[in-house]
Amino acid sequence: MPRWQPVIGLEIHVQLSTESKIFSGASTAFGAEPNSQACAVDLGLPGVLPVLNERAVALAIRFGLAIGASIAERSVFARKNYFYPDLPKGYQISQYAEPIVNHGRLCLTLPSGEEKEIRILRAHLEEDAGKSVHDLFPGQSGIDLNRAGTPLLEVVTEPDLSSAAEAVQYMRTLHTLVRFIGICDGNMQEGSFRCDANVSVKPADSPTLGTRAEIKNLNSFRFVERAINHEIERQIELLESGGKVVQETRLYDPDRDETRSMRSKEDAHDYRYFPDPDLLPIVISADEIAAARAALPELPQQREARYLREFGLNREEAEALSSELPVAEYFEALAAQCGDARQAANWVSGEVFAALNRDALPFSEIRVSSGRLAGLLTRIQDQTVSNSMAKQVFEAMWQGPEDADAIIEARGLRQVTDSGEIEALVDAVISENPDQVAQFRAGKDKVFGFFVGQVMKRSKGKANPQTVNDLVVSKLKT
Amino acid sequence: MSRQDYPSTVAGLSAGLARGEFSSRELVAHCLARIRRQDAALNSFIMVIEDRAFAAADAADARRRAGEAGPLTGIPYANKDIFCTKGVRTTCASRMLDNFIAPYDATVVSRLAEAGMVMVGKTNMDEFAMGSSNETSYYGPCRNPWGVTRVPGGSSGGSASAVAARLVPFATGTDTGGSIRLPAAYCGISGLKPTYGRVSRYGMVAFASSLDQAGPMALTAEDLALTLNAMCGVDARDGTSADVPAEDFSRSLAEPLTGLRIGLPREFFDASLSPAIAAPLQAAIRVLEQLGARCMEVSLPTTRHAIPAYYIIASAECSSNLSRYDGVRFGHRCEAPRDLNDLYTRSRAEGFGAEVKRRILMGTYALSTGYYDAYYAKAQQLRRLIRDDFIRVFNEVDVILGPTAPTTAFGVGQKTADPVEMYLSDIYTTAVNLAGLPGLSVPAGFVDGLPVGLQMIGRHFDEATLLKVANRFQLETDWHQHAPTLKD
Structure with a gap:
């Protein structure tokens, strides 16, 4: 029994496979020239308004049904307010108090063969931010807003995972599911499936959870496993040397294979969430849910x-x-x-x-x-x-x-099954190879394969192997 | 044709153009000349756009020759400088957007262009529509044509002043807490804030998204109906625009008021209403009664909470809406920023004026962890109660009537030192925005030579009744025909 029990929850950002962005008509295709797929809405120009892409809603519903979750009759977009150069409006539109998908589950079959159910607390729709480009202009940062407004479904588990391996298995199972139901292309290199992990450890017999750290930037299965294991070790070492884990956000650096502090709880933003007045609540009828269920x-x-x-x-x-x-x-x-x-x-x-x-x-x-x-x-x-x-x-x-x-x-690949034709070949091979016949008859069974091989070769592979076998046996034994 | 010969209303100009008495080019030239002559004293325009105006006028004249003119084709107008205009600066009266040129037209602008109207310029306003006096403009205060030492009201002060001074027959406005009705009242013109969702907000620079609504400002209710016809309608680019059946607001203008039930809220006519303002309102009520309306006292007890609820909700939304002005992609950027924080801090410190900063701070505070429930959530509860109050009263009456503003136009500089005193100018108007209802202000008399506004509030999407009442009232009265005397 290990003394420390890791407790892990994952937040996975699933990029929804829509043609256009969640609140604008711009394309979501990957890899275009920087800022060539950012329209006025994505740029956050004055006076423009978000208009919800119904397709993103349909994909979220499909996901909710696939994990046995309840689909909210009414869900609400909120604004998450913070300043960042790749966040054009100064807020991200995301669902907060009223997400579209609540309380689902995903079942894992553990290596022991045991089944384990991971509870999914919620999945909510949100828009992606753009990205800062630091290596293009010396001494300056560029901003590429192509990704801004790409639809994401953030899937949040309960802290039900108890090892890095289990976390990876959950992630793989989810990855398979979202691709299977056609809501995400699952391309991790392009950022279509990204993971943040909340990790804490507690004494195995304690009912109380330890203080958690959130690790960001986990974009491969390997990194997730390594980063979580590192974090578990870091926390255990800290606790065993009499220290305390502080609540903070840590960034995984795959080059150095370590996590390092990004910001502490004290520096955490006050996001000042409030319902986005530009978007009406999403209302989903029982009929729509039934239709989505039937199509699953x-x-x-x-x-x-x-x-x-x-x-x-x-x-x-x-x-x-x-x-x-x-x-x-x-x-x-x-x-x-x-x-x-x-x-x-x-x-x-x-x-x-x-x-x-x-x-x-x-x-x-x-x-x-x-x-x-x-x-x-x-x-x-x-x-x-x-x-x-x-x-x-x-x-x-x-x-x-x-x-x-x-x-x-x-x-002319038709198999020869006519035993007369094959018999002639068998006879020819036997008569042309008296040494091998003698060996076989002296009890060297291995030579049998030689005769079969020779017959097959003469038939150019077309002889029915079973017939060849049978005939060789009967000829040699007589 | 001398200038006195041009009709002053949209309807009159429409008839004159249709009869070929003058061309759109002549009319636009007349307007531009008047603006040149009068506006130095008023400052009602942030910019005048001559070239484009003449080009549009010529296009309108050609359209008329081709027999394709509508009722608004060729008529000059002005846009509040909050509406984005493709290729023409949209400043929102802020240093922040002094250099901003939108690559798109607001839906309102494109709809009026489709109707053939000719934009001659963009009007002054309070910065980002935050103000009740048009004194927060980066381009200096606009003046009231009834007395240039007076404010025109805000935030659509430039539009109200330009229409009152007969520089243009019609201008667009926006109303978040009274910004069409208050300046309409102070300048003695007619102004309509439609039901929330009636007119698309696309391309209208956002102040408080759940309250902002564009509407027409003109001399008469008849003109409001004509122009609202062109402005309104569902828009795929605004998810909050309402998909209601189209209607012709001009058609029911002349219907009788017989049997119309008018509610007079006790709370609007209590001892706090100055007797000077009350007198013209009482006279107006008698006119409406003579036209067959029945007036009765009603009660809207929750409306006394409208001002605090409004200033929390509007400020909260604005604090978020104005986050996009960060100096990164467009708008004002400070010189030589040291780092990202410096870029944000100085660009915003330099780009925004004092009132805008005050609202951003109030709104940020109201949304902060630990204060959200006490302020924002509470204000939203009040908002629901206020809306419920109105809906209850509308079971008994068809229209609610009261003052538009507690006073007539005050002096420039008189209230700038005391924001709360300034905010109280909106005491009768903000509840209407919180409830999402249509509200209309018409001139109802004068006190000491300054216009007094009468406010009518209607049911959701019942602008037709408001326009009918206002039109019938204007057929019996001539307050809307009084024009200020301007020095040439």
């Missing part, structure tokens, strides 16, 4: 469980096939079309993933539709082609538009 796809964790149960896949396969909606849909369509989920799972996690990886393609650019692939798998099932020949056929399908049958015919 079966979620990754439920699918994974079903794949284990119905298809007999192992956990690793089930997870790989269920964590992205297009993959899961492809797999399920393929399984239905070829009638063999086991075979479908092998092919998707084998050849399909390998080809995508090799060509560095996203799943959305898959070259072989589930229908075409099912055509090939059917030909394996009816023994038109062997499994290994099928891989050649698949490669040809990947490179071109033809379906399996056309390729099999054109390239």
Whole structure:
């Protein structure tokens, strides 16, 4: 039993996949020329007004339903007031007292196999700020407001996580979920999924929480784990040497692999939150919620469980096939079309993933539709082609538009199952290799493979391997 | 055609243009000449825009020749300098925005342009619309044409002064706590603050977003109706603009007042109302009764809290709305800032005037941790009670009537030393903004040669009734026809 128990809560900023910003018509596309995607509203020019992007609301509702949360009938945007050069209006529009999503949960399966439920306190809509650019002009800072006004959903957990590993697992599970339900592209390098962690430690038997520090700027799974572990160690060392943890915001520096103080509680801003008078409350009807619920796809964790149960896949396969909606849909369509989920799972996690990886393609650019692939798998099932020949056929399908049958015919890849034809080959191999026959008959079983290999080679791989096996056995033993 | 021959009202000018008695170019030239002659004494304009005005007048004349003129085509007007105008400076009467040119037109400005109106200039106002006397302007105080030692009222003082002096027949204003009605009353013109949401706020520099509302200022209720027709309507760029069916406010102007129920709030006519102001109001009430209206006493007990509630809410919102003026992207920036904090501090210290700073400080205080509940939250509760009070009274009456202001126009400099004394000028107007109701001020007489305003308050989105009452009143009285004598 460790003496100190870490207590961790995460705040994750999920960038919502909308075409335009949350309060303006400017594009949210990443990587444009600085300030080319900042309109008058994003610049905070005098007299302009925010107008809510309904799409962002719809995505927040979808998320709320996916974590079993309650969707607020009425939620309110507030202003968070502070001065910063990349904050054009001098306030950030965010939900404060009345967020759109309340009280959800996300279930983790721990390495022990035990399930753990992480409570999600709230998720609220807000706009992103711009960014300061310090390396472009010597002695001056530039400001790029392209990101200003990008819609974010901030997902806040209760302090339910008890280790850095658990925090990372939660983050991964959430990352999978938001991509699966199509509300976020999950691109962490581009800042689409960012994490702040609240970390404290307490004596294992104490009911009272310790003083927490908030660590900002955690934009990879690795950094989250390292930063939290560092912070836990720092706090334990501090407490064990008789010191006290102070409430503060700390910044993680991945280059030095350390956290350092950014501002203490005393320096904390008074954000002077108040309801934003430019925006009416968001009112969501029961009908809208019902429609969003009906449109929600079966979620990754439920699918994974079903794949284990119905298809007999192992956990690793089930997870790989269920964590992205297009993959899961492809797999399920393929399984239905070829009638063999086991075979479908092998092919998707084998050849399909390998080809995508090799060509560095996203799943959305898959070259072989589930229908075409099912055509090939059917030909394996009816023994038109062997499994290994099928891989050649698949490669040809990947490179071109033809379906399996056309390729099999054109390239003469049809499997030879006629035992007469194969028998002739077996006889030829046996008669041409008397030494090996002698060895086999002397009890050297390994030579068996030599005969099979030779026959397959002479058939150019087209002979049905099972038939070859059977014939070699019967010929050698007589 | 000599200047005396031009009609003074929008309706009159509209008819003259339609009959071809004069062109828009001639009319605009006449207005510009009058501004040149008279405005040095009044300071009602921050800028006059001759070139663009003539170009717009020529376009309006061409439109008329093409048979495509509407009732407002070719009529000159002025915009309060709080409305953004593409390519023309929008200063909000602040040093902060002295150099600011918006890349867009306010919705009000573009709608009036679509109607063919010709902007001749932008009018003086209190800085960021914060003031009741037009004395907080960076460009100096505006004067009242009824006596240049008097204030025109604020914050839309320049618009009221320009209309009263017959420099333009119509000007836009904005009203956050009385900023259209108070100057209308002080300058003896008609001014309407529409229902919150009736007119788009897009492109109108924000003071207090939940209270700000644009409206027309003109000589007659008939002109208010004509111009409101063009200004109002839902706007996709303002989420708080109301999607209510369009109506023609001119159509019901002439309807009789028979059976109309008018409420006279006890709290507006108590001993605190000066007898001098009360007398013309009583006379006006008798006129309306003769027209068939029934007057009855009503009570609005919570309105006595309107001033404190208003100054907390308006200041809180302004403290946030004015944060964007930080010297970073536009507006005034101090010379050679040492660091970021210095840039913020000096740019704002130099760019804002004293009254604006006072409001930002009050609002920041009211929203601070530990004070929010005692001030901002409490003020919002009062706001709901005030609104409920009005809605209750509107179950019994159709219009509420009272004074627009507790006094006539006071002297320039008379109240600048005492902000609270200044704030009390708005005692009858702020409750209307807090409740989001339409309010209209019409001239109802004179005291010592200075105009007295009569305020009418209507139900939400019932501007039509207010305009009808005001129009019928003006058909029976001539207070709105009195023009100040100006030295040439």
